[in-house]
Amino acid sequence: xxxxxxxxxxxxxxxxxxxxxxxxxxxxxxxxxxxxxxxxxxxxxxxxxxxxxxxxxxxxxxxxxxxxxxxxxxxxxxxxxxxxxxxxxxxxxxxxxxxxxxxxxxxxxxxxxxxxxxxxxxxxxxxxxxxxxxxxxxxxxxxxxxxxxxxxxxxxxxxxxxxxxxxxxxxxxxxxxxxxxxxxxxxxxxxxxxxxxxxxxxxxxxxxxxxxxxxxxxxxxxxxxxxxxxxxxxxxxxxxxxxxxxxxxxxxxxxxxxxxxxxxxxxxxxxxxxxxxxxxxxxxxxxxxxxxxxxxxxxxxxxxxxxxxxxxxxxxxxxxxxxx
Numbered sequence: 001x002x003x004x005x006x007x008x009x010x011x012x013x014x015x016x017x018x019x020x021x022x023x024x025x026x027x028x029x030x031x032x033x034x035x036x037x038x039x040x041x042x043x044x045x046x047x048x049x050x051x052x053x054x055x056x057x058x059x060x061x062x063x064x065x066x067x068x069x070x071x072x073x074x075x076x077x078x079x080x081x082x083x084x085x086x087x088x089x090x091x092x093x094x095x096x097x098x099x100x101x102x103x104x105x106x107x108x109x110x111x112x113x114x115x116x117x118x119x120x121x122x123x124x125x126x127x128x129x130x131x132x133x134x135x136x137x138x139x140x141x142x143x144x145x146x147x148x149x150x151x152x153x154x155x156x157x158x159x160x161x162x163x164x165x166x167x168x169x170x171x172x173x174x175x176x177x178x179x180x181x182x183x184x185x186x187x188x189x190x191x192x193x194x195x196x197x198x199x200x201x202x203x204x205x206x207x208x209x210x211x212x213x214x215x216x217x218x219x220x221x222x223x224x225x226x227x228x229x230x231x232x233x234x235x236x237x238x239x240x241x242x243x244x245x246x247x248x249x250x251x252x253x254x255x256x257x258x259x260x261x262x263x264x265x266x267x268x269x270x271x272x273x274x275x276x277x278x279x280x281x282x283x284x285x286x287x288x289x290x291x292x293x294x295x296x297x298x299x300x301x302x303x304x305x306x307x308x309x310x311x312x313x314x315x316x317x318x319x320x321x322x323x324x
Contacts, residue, residue, distance in 0.1 A: 001049025002301055006082075006282055007180035007207030011122070011153055013082050015276065016297045017052035017209060018045045019285040020068045024060025032060060033289060035067045041288055042071040048298050051076075054183070054209070054285050056086035056127055057112050069116035078118070085112050086157060088127035100130035102141040109145055125155040125183060128324070129163045135170055143176035155181035157211070158324040161196035168204055179206060183285065185324055186210035188219055188252050188271055188313055189244065192320055202280050210275060213284035215244060219271035220296075222257050223250050243323045251316035259309050265299070272300035274313050 002015040022031070023038035033041075045053070053072060055064045065085060072081060087108040090098035098104065112121060124145065130138065145151040156164055156179045164182065171178040182201050186193045187210065201208050214220045216239075226248075253267075260267045275284055286297045305313075 001051075001298070003049075003051075004282055005207075006123070006153070006209075008205035009153060009180045009207075011082060011180070013052040013283055014050045015283050015301055016050055017054050017084075017283040017285045018042070018050055018294070019211070019287040020053060020055035020064050021059045022287045022289050023067045024064035028060040028063070031289060035063075035070070038067055039071060040291060041294065042068075042075055044291055044294050046076055046081075048294065050294075051081045052084070052283055053081065054084040054123075056089070056125075057091060057108055057115075058086075058089040058127070061091060062111070062115050065112055065115035069118065073117055082122045083116060083118060084123035084125060084155070085116065085121055086125040086127040087112070088130060100126055100133045100138040100141075102137055105138065105141040106145070109150055113150060120149055121151050123153050123155050123181065124151040125157050125181070127157050129156070129159040129167075135163075135167055136174075139167060139171055139174070139176050143171075143174075146177040153177075153180050155179055155183060155207075155209075157183035158185060160322075161200045164197070164206075165200055165204075181207040181209055181282070183209045183211055185212055185243070186275070186281075187213050187215045188256065188274060188317070189215040189248055190320060190323060191314075191317055192322055198278075198280055206280075207282040208278075208280045209283050209285060210281060211285045212243070213275050213286070214268055214271055215248075218244060218248060218253060219256055220266070220268035222267070223253050226253070247320055249316050249318055252313065255312050255316065259305075259312065263303070265303060266296055268293075268296045269300040269303050270305070270309075270313075272297055273303040273305050274310060276300060277305060277310065 003012050006013050024032050026032045055068045096103050142154045154177050184193050218226045256267045256270050260270045288294045
């Protein structure tokens with residue numbers, strides 16, 4: 001396993017993060033694995049050296065955190081691993097159960113600590129920016145959690161670059177804890193982050209931990225398979241349809257397949273190798289529902305694309321509307 005620091009911090013993380021949205025309650029999403037079925041994935045991740053685990057309070061409405069916490073408490077040395085979770089999305093349809101108000105942040109953090117069964121969350125992320133709450137209120141609440149020792153670092157996930165820059169400026173001005181990471185939507189089929197967000201992250205030393213690195217599987221299989229929705233998740237994935245719909249650059253997928261065939265590796269390895277080669281990308285978030293998904297991601301760490309291959313993969317990209 002390869003390790004690096006996350007942003008401008010001393011926090012050491014594996015260059016692959018296990019995304020835990022896939023583990024929890026199958027009633028929440030049909031492709032989610034039950035706790036018993038999830039256990040081998042935590043074991044395999046730890047055995048390969050992965051020490052970075054990402055979840056959120058809204059995944060399976062809290063059960064993902066419970067499953068993640070129980071697995072890691074029983075299998076891992078807590079001092080060596082990094083547990084990340086998030087706050088923003090609704091936990092119910094009742095008042096004060098969503099957003100980034102001080103009340104919701106604090107009560108959500110305390111609930112996440114209970115569900116995870118830990119004393120502190122290593123990386124606490126805002127799942128989205130909240131235009132209804134002053135950023136000063138949000139950042140002050142997060143800073144208090146850091147000062148109290150309930151949270152060790154804070155991060156952001158998906159948003160406009162100007163919102164992230166404003167948040168950083170407010171934190172710097174007030175002397176508050178600063179975001180060290182950005183978990184954003186970034187892959188070969190969605191590269192809009194290269195316009196403003198990635199240059200900002202580079203300038204401000206923000207670690208990039210992309211979600212959907214394989215574009216909900218579209219970069220891991222030939223075009224015909226994706227268009228035919230050959231997997232159970234693809235057939236029920238409304239979010240994937242919203243993110244990509246009919247806006248897929250299929251020539252990019254074809255180029256991934258061509259290079260993978262020539263190299264004798266999988267399409268997923270090529271797609272992840274391209275992402276891992278970007279200078280500010282720290283650790284793609286890998287959602288694994290088959291053990292081979294993890295093994296593929298590990299192999300991608302040692303696959304180095306040539307400049308000609310990278311250029312070919314990027315050549316057929318067309319601009320997209322923002323999709324978060």
